[in-house]
Amino acid sequence: MSKVQDILEQVKKRNPGESEFHQAVEEVLKSIEPVLEKHPEFIENGILERIVEPERQIMFRVPWVDDNGNIHVNRGFRVQFNSAIGPYKGGLRFHPSVYLGIIKFLGFEQIFKNSLTGLPIGGGKGGSDFDPKGKSDAEIMRFCQSFMTELYRHIGPDVDVPAGDIGVGAREIGYLFGQYRRLRNAYEAGVLTGKGLTYGGSLVRKEATGFGLIYFVREMLAANNESLKDKTIVISGSGNVATYACQKAQEYGAKVVAMSDSKGYIYDKDGIKLDTIKQIKEVERKRISEYVKYHPEAEYYEGKKVWDVKCDIALPCATQNDIDVDYAQKLIDNGVIAVGEGANMPCTNEALDLFLENNILVAPAKAANAGGVATSALEMAQNSMRLSWTFEEVNKKLDDIMVNIFKMSDKAAKEYGMEGNYIAGANIAGFLKVANAMMAQGTV
Numbered sequence: 001m002s003k004v005q006d007i008l009e010q011v012k013k014r015n016p017g018e019s020e021f022h023q024a025v026e027e028v029l030k031s032i033e034p035v036l037e038k039h040p041e042f043i044e045n046g047i048l049e050r051i052v053e054p055e056r057q058i059m060f061r062v063p064w065v066d067d068n069g070n071i072h073v074n075r076g077f078r079v080q081f082n083s084a085i086g087p088y089k090g091g092l093r094f095h096p097s098v099y100l101g102i103i104k105f106l107g108f109e110q111i112f113k114n115s116l117t118g119l120p121i122g123g124g125k126g127g128s129d130f131d132p133k134g135k136s137d138a139e140i141m142r143f144c145q146s147f148m149t150e151l152y153r154h155i156g157p158d159v160d161v162p163a164g165d166i167g168v169g170a171r172e173i174g175y176l177f178g179q180y181r182r183l184r185n186a187y188e189a190g191v192l193t194g195k196g197l198t199y200g201g202s203l204v205r206k207e208a209t210g211f212g213l214i215y216f217v218r219e220m221l222a223a224n225n226e227s228l229k230d231k232t233i234v235i236s237g238s239g240n241v242a243t244y245a246c247q248k249a250q251e252y253g254a255k256v257v258a259m260s261d262s263k264g265y266i267y268d269k270d271g272i273k274l275d276t277i278k279q280i281k282e283v284e285r286k287r288i289s290e291y292v293k294y295h296p297e298a299e300y301y302e303g304k305k306v307w308d309v310k311c312d313i314a315l316p317c318a319t320q321n322d323i324d325v326d327y328a329q330k331l332i333d334n335g336v337i338a339v340g341e342g343a344n345m346p347c348t349n350e351a352l353d354l355f356l357e358n359n360i361l362v363a364p365a366k367a368a369n370a371g372g373v374a375t376s377a378l379e380m381a382q383n384s385m386r387l388s389w390t391f392e393e394v395n396k397k398l399d400d401i402m403v404n405i406f407k408m409s410d411k412a413a414k415e416y417g418m419e420g421n422y423i424a425g426a427n428i429a430g431f432l433k434v435a436n437a438m439m440a441q442g443t444v
């Protein structure tokens, strides 16, 4: 049995029932096999055994009271995966599907993503099985306060810096920050990112993941003599990442014809009117089906996935395992040329293999959605300096970071004989930096 196979078996045995975590580990380990052949010292120094085991996993009770006085108990998580190159960094997800395996897959991916940004941030992730949908602002606040009442003792600007993810946006970060500040009796702005602009937030953080995705896709297309101009795009999701990916893609002259939420998708053959999406999702917090009330010429498909729609470029920006092998085949049959992963692990490993076999360009999540966490690190830098950069300054830094991530992924793929396979390239480049740092720091 190869070393990688051996480690995968161990991971499955030690983390039973955590299929998303197994999937994420398998994807990374398989693509770094050529690196291990060239660098047996990584195996000799137990880098693989250590990198798949979180440094610390915290699980806690989150009791809260709803508006009718009923008591609820949710489960909170923070997985501090790897701090070899910087403090743990990664978002918080509030969604009923959250369990330890989801947080572990996200924390594991975050190690390599954060490494690719070139900034000094380690990997971590957290969240809760709390469902923010349908809750009042006061309920959200009480939940966030209870969550932070335990979490605060485990985090800090040089220890672990959470941010948003699914179900956690500016409102939740605000409540979490308020409670942290109160418990610590100190203004440690750099303890959370994605903050509001009046209390230490960075311009462009809101837009960063979506914008960064499009910058990466732009680079990938250019390297393959293509561009975004006049391309038809389909996006899954209509949250933070999806919205700003749509905005930037439209700015580059692409036509986005479909977007979705967990209930269904809308198709607007003339192109999605993004102001309407923002109004429905950011202001009213309603379902995407509302779109057709504003634009009766558009169509709504309940219970269906956007991947039924013909497109040149597919941008999965909702959640994990959104594109399985059947949807991948459908996209290929419909003439897709590129897939840009805005969400974390939105394609199954079989779907990714099928895309590569068919020469479809794939911008892998760890690289393509790294603009969010990179801008979080820029927010931390501004907090440390007690300065704020302009929108243009942050946006330029974000663009430069995404160009660099593309170059690193491209170069690593070429160096290891897998030209055009940016999935392997990103995994290899992300892994090498962390593995070398772990080697230099001894067995810890």
Ligand SMILES: NC(=O)C1=CN([C@@H]2O[C@H](COP(=O)(O)OP(=O)(O)OC[C@H]3O[C@@H](n4cnc5c(N)ncnc54)[C@H](OP(=O)(O)O)[C@@H]3O)[C@@H](O)[C@H]2O)C=CC1
Pocket: 097, 164, 165, 166, 167, 168, 209, 236, 237, 238, 239, 240, 241, 242, 260, 261, 262, 263, 317, 318, 319, 320, 342, 343, 344, 369, 370, 372, 373
């Ligand atoms: N925010 C960020 O900066 C970053 C986010 N990501 C990743 O991007 C993805 C989207 O995150 P973000 O935009 O922040 O989250 P949001 O909560 O803002 O939006 C999530 C979107 O995805 C849909 N969605 C969520 N879960 C499901 C599900 N189980 N099935 C179908 N649709 C679903 C939601 O629909 P509905 O409202 O109906 O649930 C919503 O449209 C996630 O994978 C996240 O990990 C990656 C890097 C950074």
Ligand SMILES: O=C(O)CCC(=O)C(=O)O
Pocket: 089, 090, 091, 092, 113, 161, 162, 163, 164, 165, 193, 344, 369, 370, 372, 373, 374, 376
């Ligand atoms: O901004 C951050 O710290 C985290 C973003 C995130 O959760 C992610 O990259 O998946």
